[in-house]
Amino acid sequence: xxxxxxxxxxxxxxxxxxxxxxxxxxxxxxxxxxxxxxxxxxxxxxxxxxxxxxxxxxxxxxxxxxxxxxxxxxxxxxxxxxxxxxxxxxxxxxxxxxxxxxxxxxxxxxxxxxxxxxxxxxxxxxxxxxxxxxxxxxxxxxxxxxxxxxxxxxxxxxxxxxxxxxxxxxxxxxxxxxxxxxxxxxxxxxxxxxxxxxxxxxxxxxxxxxxxxxxxxxxxxxxxxxxxxxxxxxxxxxxxxxxxxxxxxxxxxxxxxxxxxxxxxxxxxxxxxxxxxxxxxxxxxxxxxxxxxxxxxxxxxxxxxxxxxxxxxxxxxxxxxxxxxxxxxxxxxxxxxxxxxxxxxxxxxxxxxxxxxxxxxxxxxxxxxxxxxxxxxxxxxxxxxxxxxxxxxxxxxxxxxxxxxxxxxxxxxxxxxxxxxxx
Amino acid sequence: xxxxxxxxxxxxxxxxxxxxxxxxxxxxxxxxxxxxxxxxxxxxxxxxxxxxxxxxxxxxxxxxxxxxxxxxxxxxxxxxxxxxxxxxxxxxxxxxxxxxxxxxxxxxxxxxxxxxxxxxxxxxxxxxxxxxxxxxxxxxxxxxxxxxxxxxxxxxxxxxxxxxxxxxxxxxxxxxxxxxxxxxxxxxxxxxxxxxxxxxxxxxxxxxxxxxxxxxxxxxxxxxxxxxxxxxxxxxxxxxxxxxxxxxxxxxxxxxxxxxxxxxxxxxxxxxxxxxxxxxxxxxxxxxxxxxxxxxxxxxxxxxx
Numbered sequence: 001x002x003x004x005x006x007x008x009x010x011x012x013x014x015x016x017x018x019x020x021x022x023x024x025x026x027x028x029x030x031x032x033x034x035x036x037x038x039x040x041x042x043x044x045x046x047x048x049x050x051x052x053x054x055x056x057x058x059x060x061x062x063x064x065x066x067x068x069x070x071x072x073x074x075x076x077x078x079x080x081x082x083x084x085x086x087x088x089x090x091x092x093x094x095x096x097x098x099x100x101x102x103x104x105x106x107x108x109x110x111x112x113x114x115x116x117x118x119x120x121x122x123x124x125x126x127x128x129x130x131x132x133x134x135x136x137x138x139x140x141x142x143x144x145x146x147x148x149x150x151x152x153x154x155x156x157x158x159x160x161x162x163x164x165x166x167x168x169x170x171x172x173x174x175x176x177x178x179x180x181x182x183x184x185x186x187x188x189x190x191x192x193x194x195x196x197x198x199x200x201x202x203x204x205x206x207x208x209x210x211x212x213x214x215x216x217x218x219x220x221x222x223x224x225x226x227x228x229x230x231x232x233x234x235x236x237x238x239x240x241x242x243x244x245x246x247x248x249x250x251x252x253x254x255x256x257x258x259x260x261x262x263x264x265x266x267x268x269x270x271x272x273x274x275x276x277x278x279x280x281x282x283x284x285x286x287x288x289x290x291x292x293x294x295x296x297x298x299x300x301x302x303x304x305x306x307x308x309x310x311x312x313x314x315x316x317x318x319x320x321x322x323x324x325x326x327x328x329x330x331x332x333x334x335x336x337x338x339x340x341x342x343x344x345x346x347x348x349x350x351x352x353x354x355x356x357x358x359x360x361x362x363x364x365x366x367x368x369x370x371x372x373x374x375x376x377x378x379x380x381x382x383x384x385x386x387x388x389x390x391x392x393x394x395x396x397x398x399x400x401x402x403x404x405x406x407x408x409x410x411x412x413x414x415x416x417x418x419x420x421x422x423x
Numbered sequence: 424x425x426x427x428x429x430x431x432x433x434x435x436x437x438x439x440x441x442x443x444x445x446x447x448x449x450x451x452x453x454x455x456x457x458x459x460x461x462x463x464x465x466x467x468x469x470x471x472x473x474x475x476x477x478x479x480x481x482x483x484x485x486x487x488x489x490x491x492x493x494x495x496x497x498x499x500x501x502x503x504x505x506x507x508x509x510x511x512x513x514x515x516x517x518x519x520x521x522x523x524x525x526x527x528x529x530x531x532x533x534x535x536x537x538x539x540x541x542x543x544x545x546x547x548x549x550x551x552x553x554x555x556x557x558x559x560x561x562x563x564x565x566x567x568x569x570x571x572x573x574x575x576x577x578x579x580x581x582x583x584x585x586x587x588x589x590x591x592x593x594x595x596x597x598x599x600x601x602x603x604x605x606x607x608x609x610x611x612x613x614x615x616x617x618x619x620x621x622x623x624x625x626x627x628x629x630x631x632x633x634x635x636x637x638x639x640x641x642x643x644x645x646x647x648x649x650x651x652x653x654x655x656x657x658x659x660x661x662x663x664x665x666x667x668x669x670x671x672x673x674x675x676x677x678x679x680x681x682x683x684x685x686x687x688x689x690x691x692x693x694x695x696x697x698x699x700x701x702x703x704x705x706x707x708x709x710x711x712x713x714x715x716x717x718x719x720x721x722x723x724x725x726x727x728x
Binding site: 093094095097098207209210264265266389390393397398400401403404405408411412415 | 563564583584587588589673674675676677678679688689691692693694695
């Protein structure tokens with residue numbers, strides 16, 4: 001290529017770049033409106049059938065239970081069709097922000113963490129649902145995570161509890177095992193289980209993105225640090241590298257990991273199958289496990305001896321401002337937070353109602369048994385769900401690391417402390 | 424050099440494509456670079472609330488997730504996303520080249536080679552996010568084919584769920600990606616081999632050359648243009664690797680398998696910090712540009728020859 005031709009080509013490329021930048025800038029300036037969400041508009045209930053999309057985390061047996069709730073709603077409101085889509089909260093945390101920025105939402109009613117709903121409500125992306133329901137008709141304080149000033153950005157649906165280690169009664173009978181009453185008895189139980197032929201490990205460790213490990217760790221913290229420690233950790237009043245926290249890991253959790261009482265993390269639904277089939281004896285899980293097994297009557301659970309608190313959590317729902325059917329979406333949201341709960345707790349979902357107008361008699365029988373056992377325990381918020389944000393993912397990830405490399409305890413606790421969100 | 428003369432009428436046909444490229448390629452690149460310096464590209468749209476500065480670059484390079492000096496010093500994971508990308512490249516590139524060329528040569532002369540080739544290519548056509556899930560299953564302690572093979576060859580002591588341990592998570596992903604990417608290299612080398620005149624090989628055989636000599640003195644030199652493309656494409660793929668890691672380990676445990684693209688995604692989608700995300704994207708682009716330039720130069724050089 002001659003020098004003149006090269007220069008011409010370079011000039012042409014340079015001009016093209018400048019023109020491109022100017023065109024792009026111009027288009028951006030004139031077409032991208034400032035990121036103010038469009039104001040909420042109300043529409044009349046349509047004469048034509050409206051389709052709403054509900055997004056929630058439930059798959060498999062849990063989805064079947066939730067679908068019963070939606071079916072009941074569609075029966076009551078035949079002009080509204082509801083489609084259900086499955087997205088885990090962890091995935092929604094990545095999907096929703098860019099969609100909101102673009103003025104879109106993938107669903108009309110979406111289930112999400114409470115802290116997240118408040119955060120994005122404050123950013124102006126969610127509809128204010130205050131006035132839809134009467135907060136006095138709900139468990140005290142349940143609106144706190146989704147409330148900001150006078151505005152309520154989310155409504156509570158049903159609640160779950162993480163009460164302790166689940167076991168099969170038939171397995172315990174077959175191997176002459178009994179529920180431990182002291183820590184020493186718990187250790188003896190684990191040792192006894194480990195000797196049973198065919199057992200891979202006494203306790204199966206669930207995994208997905210890491211939340212099942214955080215649940216079992218919280219249970220140890222509540223048992224040996226007391227409910228107060230859980231609350232103080234959430235508020236940041238106690239640090240994770242505090243000696244009082246460290247000793248719980250050092251004296252109770254780490255020795256169990258090192259002795260091989262916990263299995264390595266395996267996908268949590270696969271863990272349910274393997275535990276049920278007898279490859280493991282104990283599984284720390286939430287009450288939704290009652291709906292995931294073949295015979296809920298064969299289920300038993302026990303908290304760690306001396307435990308005085310139980311982590312309870314609520315599934316919250318919100319309506320994004322970008323819904324095309326705000327009126328119908330609000331109607332569905334309200335229904336789910338009230339009568340929908342009555343339907344849901346009657347299914348095999350393994351949930352409790354948060355709406356006080358639903359009585360314990362409305363609940364599925366195995367859940368009544370759970371309720372009787374945990375009603376004297378202090379209900380506590382989930383630690384990582386309450387703190388949320390990037391730290392939540394870090395917590396899960398660091399605990400997974402601890403499970404496979406327990407010698408990294410100091411590193412893990414320091415990492416959790418250093419990265420704890422500042423107020 | 425009339426071929427470079429700009430004919431106004433002919434050039435006008437380029438305008439529609441050029442406009443689209445300018446809007447959807449050039450402008451976003453420009454905007455990303457601007458945002459990385461905390462400069463809002465569209466007045467009134469506050470993508471970043473911070474004042475214009477180099478602060479994001481400082482924050483990224485001092486972030487342990489980007490480079491972890493302690494990990495590098497002690498040879499333990501995590502070592503930081505950029506180091507993980509380099510390790511990925513250092514293992515994946517030579518392995519994939521060797522496998523690609525050996526399989527391509529072998530399958531060229533084996534009966535039913537094209538069928539085997541299409542099986543190998545499956546790794547390339549499946550979505551990488553599915554590939555990531557397959558990798559995590561392949562290295563599972565109980566279900567994984569890798570562990571079954573290890574047991575079969577008497578290496579039962581190595582059996583474990585590779586993706587959950589910090590010292591093996593990254594390596595399991597790299598090995599899995601070799602399988603996924605080999606389809607590309609085998610196909611490229613197979614196409615290259617079929618373009619080598621048969622007489623050249625036959626002449627070498629007549630001259631008494633053995634297989635090793637033919638491979639290293641005839642085939643590999645003649646496949647140089649293909650190798651250049653494969654190397655460039657593999658480097659680019661390794662540097663922007665994301666979906667496999669996201670699906671298999673999410674960068675864990677303890678950040679032991681985090682890579683640059685995942686870090687960029689986390690800033691963008693989880694933290695909503697677009698400026699930091701743009702900074703990682705710009706750094707990634709700066710790393711990638713020399714590879715692309717060298718590749719284009721080498722390709723143009725080859726064409727001129």
